[in-house]
Amino acid sequence: MANKMKPQKFSKKTLDFLVKAGKQKSPKWLDRNIEEYETVLRGPFINLAEQVKAALQPIARDYHFPSKGLARIKRPDFKVAGGQSQYKDWISMIATRPSKSRFESNPHLFFGLFPNENHKILIAGGLWQPTSQQARLVREAISQDATPFHELFSDRQFRTCFKNGFHMQDVSSRAPRGFSENHQDIAWIKLKKFVVYKVISVKDFSSPKFAEAIIQDFKQALRLNQLLDQCLKMQWPS
DSSP states (O other): OGGGSOOOOOOHHHHHHHHHHTTOOOTTHHHHTHHHIIIIIIHHHHHHHHHHHHHHTTTOTTSBOOOSSOSOOBOOHHHHHTTOOSBOSOEEEEEEOOOSSTTOOOOEEEEEEETTTTSEEEEEEEESSOOHHHHHHHHHHHHHOOHHHHHHHHOHHHHHHOTTOSOOSSBOSSOOTTSOTTOTTHHHHTBSSEEEEEEOOHHHHTSTTHHHHHHHHHHHHHHHHHHHHHHHTTOOOO
């Protein structure tokens, strides 16, 4: 049976399968291609998730690491009826601490495959969609003393995984209200999201040691998440 097949490692076939899936209109297409789906996509993805959970749960006990229900690409009928395609051409995995508020999310770990975006294989960490209050707390911490962020981003192990520090793409055109345009870290204060990320090559994605590499990346991303948690809990060192 397909669901008992030994998971295979990721490869370019994984990305090709997603691209092909996104073009299908028949709801029965996946049934006809279930063996390939299990072998090149779902099997490797579940295998990766289980390895990540086993390695990181002991050091991030309050995080939820999903290991079931992943790699689903068939969209619900109501979404298809709403104009979306029959199948997704991307998949992702997010690990984070459950939020106490339905309006806020906590810093998280992210892994995603977006093959229609130049075969983008993405890993990230940090606070992706902060509320205005959350953004304010992080900015105030940076304004007060950004030394912990500077030290983290200059750390050799961290730079090996995320050499550029904060991702500087989504930035306000002017200083947020209450902050000086002349602050030495104004570039960070202008950020609308506080994340680090990197794009992974297809070669590294296809490596038998890929899970080990992802786990090391996530360990470093957790260090950033811990700093962001301090900001959000107003426990920033004075």
